[in-house]
Amino acid sequence: xxxxxxxxxxxxxxxxxxxxxxxxxxxxxxxxxxxxxxxxxxxxxxxxxxxxxxxxxxxxxxxxxxxxxxxxxxxxxxxxxxxxxxxxxxxxxxxxxxxxxxxxxxxxxxxxxxxxxxxxxxxxxxxxxxxxxxxxxxxxxxxxxxxxxxxxxxxxxxxxxxxxxxxxxxxxxxxxxxxxxxxxxxxxxxxxxxxxxxxxxxxxxxxxxxxxxxxxxxxxxxxxxxxxxxxxxxxxxxxxxxxxxxxxxxxxxxxxxxxxxxxxxxxxxxxxxxxxxxxxxxxxxxxxxxxxxxxxxxxxxxxxxxxxxxxxxxxxxxxxxxxxxxxxxxxxxxxxxxxxx
Amino acid sequence: xxxxxxxxxxxxxxxxxxxxxxxxxxxxxxxxxxxxxxxxxxxxxxxxxxxxxxxxxxxxxxxxxxxxxxxxxxxxxxxxxxxxxxxxxxxxxxxxxxxxxxxxxxxxxxxxxxxxxxxxxxxxxxxxxxxxxxxxxxxxxxxxxxxxxxxxxxxxxxxxxxxxxxxxxxxxxxxxxxxxxxxxxxxxxxxxxxxxxxxxxxxxxxxxxxxxxxxxxxxxxxxxxxxxxxxxxxxxxxxxxxxxxxxxxxxxxxxxxxxxxxxxxxxxxxxxxxxxxxxxxxxxxxxxxxxxxxxxxxxxxxxxxxxxxxxxxxxxxxxxxxxxxxxxxxxxxxxxxxxxx
Numbered sequence: 001x002x003x004x005x006x007x008x009x010x011x012x013x014x015x016x017x018x019x020x021x022x023x024x025x026x027x028x029x030x031x032x033x034x035x036x037x038x039x040x041x042x043x044x045x046x047x048x049x050x051x052x053x054x055x056x057x058x059x060x061x062x063x064x065x066x067x068x069x070x071x072x073x074x075x076x077x078x079x080x081x082x083x084x085x086x087x088x089x090x091x092x093x094x095x096x097x098x099x100x101x102x103x104x105x106x107x108x109x110x111x112x113x114x115x116x117x118x119x120x121x122x123x124x125x126x127x128x129x130x131x132x133x134x135x136x137x138x139x140x141x142x143x144x145x146x147x148x149x150x151x152x153x154x155x156x157x158x159x160x161x162x163x164x165x166x167x168x169x170x171x172x173x174x175x176x177x178x179x180x181x182x183x184x185x186x187x188x189x190x191x192x193x194x195x196x197x198x199x200x201x202x203x204x205x206x207x208x209x210x211x212x213x214x215x216x217x218x219x220x221x222x223x224x225x226x227x228x229x230x231x232x233x234x235x236x237x238x239x240x241x242x243x244x245x246x247x248x249x250x251x252x253x254x255x256x257x258x259x260x261x262x263x264x265x266x267x268x269x270x271x272x273x274x275x276x277x278x279x280x281x282x283x284x285x286x287x288x289x290x291x292x293x294x295x296x297x298x299x300x301x302x303x304x305x306x307x308x309x310x311x312x313x314x315x316x317x318x319x320x321x322x323x324x325x326x327x328x329x330x331x332x333x334x335x336x337x338x339x340x341x
Numbered sequence: 342x343x344x345x346x347x348x349x350x351x352x353x354x355x356x357x358x359x360x361x362x363x364x365x366x367x368x369x370x371x372x373x374x375x376x377x378x379x380x381x382x383x384x385x386x387x388x389x390x391x392x393x394x395x396x397x398x399x400x401x402x403x404x405x406x407x408x409x410x411x412x413x414x415x416x417x418x419x420x421x422x423x424x425x426x427x428x429x430x431x432x433x434x435x436x437x438x439x440x441x442x443x444x445x446x447x448x449x450x451x452x453x454x455x456x457x458x459x460x461x462x463x464x465x466x467x468x469x470x471x472x473x474x475x476x477x478x479x480x481x482x483x484x485x486x487x488x489x490x491x492x493x494x495x496x497x498x499x500x501x502x503x504x505x506x507x508x509x510x511x512x513x514x515x516x517x518x519x520x521x522x523x524x525x526x527x528x529x530x531x532x533x534x535x536x537x538x539x540x541x542x543x544x545x546x547x548x549x550x551x552x553x554x555x556x557x558x559x560x561x562x563x564x565x566x567x568x569x570x571x572x573x574x575x576x577x578x579x580x581x582x583x584x585x586x587x588x589x590x591x592x593x594x595x596x597x598x599x600x601x602x603x604x605x606x607x608x609x610x611x612x613x614x615x616x617x618x619x620x621x622x623x624x625x626x627x628x629x630x631x632x633x634x635x636x637x638x639x640x641x642x643x644x645x646x647x648x649x650x651x652x653x654x655x656x657x658x659x660x661x662x663x664x665x666x667x668x669x670x671x672x673x674x675x676x677x678x679x680x681x682x
Contacts, residue, residue, distance in 0.1 A: 223664050
């Protein structure tokens with residue numbers, strides 16, 4: 001048996017979340033309902049609660065439909081997983097695209113509105129809109145797992161091993177409902193992403209079919225697009241690194257996605273986090289109009305194989321002025337961070 | 342002492358190469374002379390001899406100036422380092438951009454032309470143009486090295502060690518004049534590229550200054566842009582792999598630079614070469630309007646750390662529909678090639 005019970009959007013128990021026009025976005029059906037609702041009600045104004053991946057991507061989707069969009073979050077900055085310096089760039093992009101962001105703002109309740117269908121009462125006052133999207137995270141669906149007595153990991157998701165087997169022989173679990181091994185923190189974590197689910201499904205299928213295959217884990221590579229920005233990260237941030245017992249040092253550099261020799265500067269910010277004790281890279285973040293995901297994928301391979309900064313600073317990348325500089329932002333950041341070890 | 346004597350464009354000893362309007366392109370002065378010549382003579386037609394990096398890049402530069410451009414090469418295909426399937430894409434791009442390519446064609450002599458300044462006699466007949474660019478490779482400048490008795494490697498470039506030291510104590514060499522360690526073939530080779538020279542220079546400087554630093558070598562990452570195409574490669578091709586004693590198998594897949602879920606297909610070809618005996622990746626090539634260099638850089642890190650296909654097929658990359666698919670072309674190619682092991 002394979003459990004692929006997935007995850008559900010987390011909806012807080014506040015009054016009014018059941019009102020028509022309040023949505024979460026997890027399934028294809030959710031997306032279809034939102035689209036229909038916008039069309040049928042000629043929505044002009046939306047509030048998004050939560051400034052994570054879904055909140056950021058949906059702010060772009062709403063603006064593309066010409067809908068006035070506001071995003072609120074309990075945390076002070078959008079995309080909190082990224083460095084404050086990068087959150088600032090993300091915030092500037094939101095502002096440029098007429099998305100209003102309000103940080104340190106919590107939901108209190110939802111009720112019928114006066115000028116618009118719905119009113120959202122927040123810790124910072126009231127707002128009205130035609131619709132409200134709640135995107136404050138998801139929870140693994142573990143009811144069946146609990147019912148049949150499977151071990152649940154400390155992350156709250158189903159505990160699995162390298163073959164995707166659970167604590168009960170013959171029972172496998174894959175996708176958003178289960179944990180995954182993190183190759184940098186060396187812990188089992190809950191990173192519910194579509195590409196991870198795809199891979200786990202294939203591994204479990206192979207093993208059930210009599211083959212032998214292990215899922216080697218993840219390094220935490222992730223990305224989203226926000227209007228003209230690519231935002232990407234991999235590995236650990238400083239707080240996660242400290243929690244693992246590492247001694248993180250970090251640096252941020254601003255370089256160009258392409259060579260300085262060519263017109264049309266494309267600014268690219270790269271942050272590296274390394275361990276002072278071992279010199280190993282622990283994590284990376286990048287933000288820019290182009291080239292951010294490319295660098296994060298390359299650095300994900302660095303994390304995968306456990307390389308130290310000395311090597312990263314001189315690693316061989318495909319150089320040609322239109323597509324990169326002889327010293328790539330990856331090299332420059334690694335050299336800068338070496339000085340802090 | 343550091344030797345940074347560089348390399349020189351190779352000019353064959355045929356009659357007429359000394360005529361005005363015949364150029365090679367190696368230095369900044371060469372570029373300035375070419376630009377001036379085009380301007381002063383209102384050039385309308387150019388012939389490029391050699392369809393390597395320089396020949397390809399200059400065909401774009403000439404066409405951007407509105408100059409009719411023909412490229413000839415002794416070899417049957419442009420950019421011969423790439424798979425015939427990719428050469429075909431490159432040839433299609435040249436044709437779309439009105440660059441005429443003639444393969445299996447050798448230079449015989451150059452003389453004064455009738456309708457244009459110069460006539461190039463080739464093994465396939467005569468051609469006329471206002472200017473001729475000879476771009477058939479470079480040779481390391483080793484005269485000084487020979488004069489002082491330094492060991493020359495089998496590639497014809499100066500032999501160096503991991504600290505950039507030559508066979509004479511206290512004498513270092515860096516850049517196009519010397520060899521470099523190839524981490525996949527485990528041989529010392531001559532790969533004269535700007536980024537390698539930059540790194541070697543820094544390593545030699547550190548060691549001369551009393552520090553301790555080694556240059557860890559290259560994996561052969563390289564790229565060029567040809568009009569709307571990115572063309573990139575890393576590691577070994579099949580012939581090189583066989584010469585090293587490996588047992589190469591390869592596959593080419595055509596995927597999308599981004600996810601299939603979004604409109605605007607961006608075709609991306611990825612070729613992987615692996616060793617049947619060990620399952621290790623040996624080389625990769627990619628061609629597409631976007632995303633080719635990004636994949637090659639990621640795969641360069643794979644080569645750097647010596648990963649096997651099983652791992653590459655499930656490696657963690659930053660997934661998000663606008664920037665990549667849940668199964669990246671890298672994963673798909675690795676899975677396809679696993680079946681051939």
